Amino acid sequence: MSTIAPRRIRVLPILAWGYVAWSLVPVLIAVAYSFNDGRSRTMWQGFSFRWWFGDPNASVFRDESMRQAIVNSLVLATATMLIVAPLGIALAVGSHRMRGKISSGVQGLTSIPLITPEIVVGAALLLTITRLFSGIPLGFPAQLLGNITFSISAVVVIVRARLVSIGSGFEEAARDLGATRMQALRYVLMPMLWPSVMASLVVVFATVIDDFVITSFLSAGVDSETVPLRIYSSVRGGATPALNALATLLVATTFAALTIALFALSHWRKRHGEPGGIRAALADITRMGE
Amino acid sequence: MRRNTRIWNGLAAPGAAWLLTFFAVPFYAVACVAFGSIDPVFRDAIPQWNPLQWDFAQAQDVLASALNGPLRGVFIRTFIFVIAAMMICFLIGFPIAYFLARHAGKRRLLLLTLIIMPFWVNYLMRMLSWVNLLSPSGLFSRFMSNFGIDYNWLDGSPITVVLGLVYGYVPFLILPLYATLERMDWRLVEAARDLGASSRQAFRLVTVPTAKAGVAAAAILIALPMFGDYYTNDLLSRSPKTEMLGNQIDFYINNSSQPQRGAILVMMLSVLLLIALSWYLRSTARVGKEQVR
Numbered sequence A: 001m002s003t004i005a006p007r008r009i010r011v012l013p014i015l016a017w018g019y020v021a022w023s024l025v026p027v028l029i030a031v032a033y034s035f036n037d038g039r040s041r042t043m044w045q046g047f048s049f050r051w052w053f054g055d056p057n058a059s060v061f062r063d064e065s066m067r068q069a070i071v072n073s074l075v076l077a078t079a080t081m082l083i084v085a086p087l088g089i090a091l092a093v094g095s096h097r098m099r100g101k102i103s104s105g106v107q108g109l110t111s112i113p114l115i116t117p118e119i120v121v122g123a124a125l126l127l128t129i130t131r132l133f134s135g136i137p138l139g140f141p142a143q144l145l146g147n148i149t150f151s152i153s154a155v156v157v158i159v160r161a162r163l164v165s166i167g168s169g170f171e172e173a174a175r176d177l178g179a180t181r182m183q184a185l186r187y188v189l190m191p192m193l194w195p196s197v198m199a200s201l202v203v204v205f206a207t208v209i210d211d212f213v214i215t216s217f218l219s220a221g222v223d224s225e226t227v228p229l230r231i232y233s234s235v236r237g238g239a240t241p242a243l244n245a246l247a248t249l250l251v252a253t254t255f256a257a258l259t260i261a262l263f264a265l266s267h268w269r270k271r272h273g274e275p276g277g278i279r280a281a282l283a284d285i286t287r288m289g290e
Numbered sequence B: 001m002r003r004n005t006r007i008w009n010g011l012a013a014p015g016a017a018w019l020l021t022f023f024a025v026p027f028y029a030v031a032c033v034a035f036g037s038i039d040p041v042f043r044d045a046i047p048q049w050n051p052l053q054w055d056f057a058q059a060q061d062v063l064a065s066a067l068n069g070p071l072r073g074v075f076i077r078t079f080i081f082v083i084a085a086m087m088i089c090f091l092i093g094f095p096i097a098y099f100l101a102r103h104a105g106k107r108r109l110l111l112l113t114l115i116i117m118p119f120w121v122n123y124l125m126r127m128l129s130w131v132n133l134l135s136p137s138g139l140f141s142r143f144m145s146n147f148g149i150d151y152n153w154l155d156g157s158p159i160t161v162v163l164g165l166v167y168g169y170v171p172f173l174i175l176p177l178y179a180t181l182e183r184m185d186w187r188l189v190e191a192a193r194d195l196g197a198s199s200r201q202a203f204r205l206v207t208v209p210t211a212k213a214g215v216a217a218a219a220i221l222i223a224l225p226m227f228g229d230y231y232t233n234d235l236l237s238r239s240p241k242t243e244m245l246g247n248q249i250d251f252y253i254n255n256s257s258q259p260q261r262g263a264i265l266v267m268m269l270s271v272l273l274l275i276a277l278s279w280y281l282r283s284t285a286r287v288g289k290e291q292v293r
Helices: A011-033 A050-054 A064-097 A101-115 A118-131 A140-166 A169-176 A181-210 A213-217 A227-234 A242-271 A277-289 B002-034 B057-068 B071-102 B105-120 B123-134 B139-145 B158-183 B187-194 B199-227 B231-236 B245-255 B259-292
Strands: none
Touching: A011 A242, A011 B071, A011 B105, A011 B123, A011 B158, A050 A242, A064 A101, A064 A140, A064 A181, A064 A227, A064 A242, A064 B002, A101 A140, A101 B002, A101 B199, A118 A140, A118 A213, A118 B002, A118 B245, A118 B259, A140 A181, A140 A213, A140 B002, A169 A181, A181 A242, A181 A277, A181 B002, A213 A227, A227 A242, A227 B123, A227 B231, A242 A277, A242 B105, A242 B123, A277 B105, B002 B259, B057 B071, B057 B259, B071 B105, B071 B158, B071 B199, B071 B245, B105 B158, B123 B139, B123 B158, B123 B231, B158 B199, B158 B231, B187 B199, B199 B259, B231 B245, B245 B259
């Protein structure tokens, strides 16, 4: 251990807490204005639930198009999550164990989408779907396809990190005790992969429900409008605080999903004797950023 | 041994096939549209699937326009905005990530959670918040006018767009920076201090070189999406005065009848990003080699 403690710099905590305020207070103000009694999103006129459910036509739960956007978002995120998880997990396990030239090709193929800007993926898919795969209609089918394509890699990264930390020892032990390779995979590896499966599900759900670019490029008018698209098209217009309520709902959904996943993950870790609790669960979920 | 590889190949096959069909093929399709022809009547792009018959005339046109023509301003502006936003992101992000990794102490988990939070708040919600604050009747504008500053923030202001990019992307920088600094072997810094380096010297001679690869990775991670960003600009400015490359792509592909021009711009953006990426890969490879030595 060193005798010299790291030097404390006084500005740093101020900067850090200042950053927290700067990054969260504007959002909280926007949330607060969803409870505004007036039509304005900028002038406070008293508290009410008018834009949540009070107003019979224009509140977030009564406005037909807003309700449709919420349903579209939930359906798209859930469908993508359910399709992309098995696809990505199998790809991660397979490509992790493969050897040779094909293996590096597959690894390249899975890592490129992570660093490709969404606008490139969105534009490329739009041009392809309208000119080559013209059997796929724009709107929900194309949006689903685009979001699956863009989120496979996230699943692969999360699951592969877990595979690396598990190592091959457990599976080899199972094989030595007479399990077939498939049995070792099914009864030994799969249960151990569970935290990464959980993390991928929630990461995919949160990314897709928040996705704007790909979903927008591949949309087909109002019928396939999701919540982010709706926010984008109305922000600069004279939208009422119902828009703030809609955006608040979106953020609340993401946070609910994340919180459930966090607690499930930390519970799993505790039951299986892995260290870390909430902190490790947080790392599981945010691994994407690494 | 053969049977084993078959299991792994079989597991990887569906996902790999999906990516080939819906990720690799679309890239090829962009090239085919970019180097294809244009329908003389409807002006729509007709893709040329045979690379031997690709026609580069249109692409040369766009390239010329980017080098000395009307597109030049858009390219220069894109670079200036992205570089300015990156620099401000680092000025804010690095000290915070450093503090979080080194000093945060008892409140670390709370602070970490709060700092991660914006990462998960929808991007458009965060922009909506600022549109509300910056609109002429918004809280921020009213606050500023107390000091005699009456500025129309949302009407083609480059300052707003750059700060909007900073606000939007800084969470995506802090997280990987924090991960890098957290994993760093701080005993090296302590060793340097024990051997007589001042804390500033230790920072410059040990911390910076060790963290370099991770820092470059984090920079790339936000620079790439910023180059393709169009929605920040659209929401905060919506004026041709601040138009970036992404806006042009969005316009030509989504809202005009000239998708070929859009496809060419997508190709150009991809080439730019490939250059940035190969630079990054080369520099991380070099850092890796230095560390081994």
